[in-house]
Amino acid sequence: MRTWRQARAELVRVTFTDQLGHSVSIDHPPECSLMEAAVENEITGIEAQCYGAAVCGTCHVYVGPQWLEAAGEKSEWEQAMLDALPLARAESRLSCQIVLSDRIDGAGFILPERQESLE
Numbered sequence: 001m002r003t004w005r006q007a008r009a010e011l012v013r014v015t016f017t018d019q020l021g022h023s024v025s026i027d028h029p030p031e032c033s034l035m036e037a038a039v040e041n042e043i044t045g046i047e048a049q050c051y052g053a054a055v056c057g058t059c060h061v062y063v064g065p066q067w068l069e070a071a072g073e074k075s076e077w078e079q080a081m082l083d084a085l086p087l088a089r090a091e092s093r094l095s096c097q098i099v100l101s102d103r104i105d106g107a108g109f110i111l112p113e114r115q116e117s118l119e
């Protein structure tokens, strides 16, 4: 049986910062997407209209530069979706395509000015 301390140690901490500089950190079990963790923690600014089907674009985040590699590779499909988002930049990702794992424990993500749906 795991102790509370062991369970707490397995959580992944990520921080979301909005365009006004307000930050919210969450601790969430791994092995889900960053988007799912954000939605479950009611992060304002992650709409996730398609809830992970990678077709809406409303889970857009900017990845902190030091975390780009740890966030994993973008698929061609994800890049095509990002190319269609007006506010996308080189460091943009769809948070539904980022796996929450210890690789990104401590990572920071910036929320775009607004989410724009591609559906």
Ligand code: FES
Pocket (backbone or CB within 6 Å): 035, 048, 049, 050, 051, 052, 053, 054, 055, 056, 057, 058, 059, 094, 095, 096, 097
């Ligand atoms: S939740 Fe729709 S693209 Fe990520």
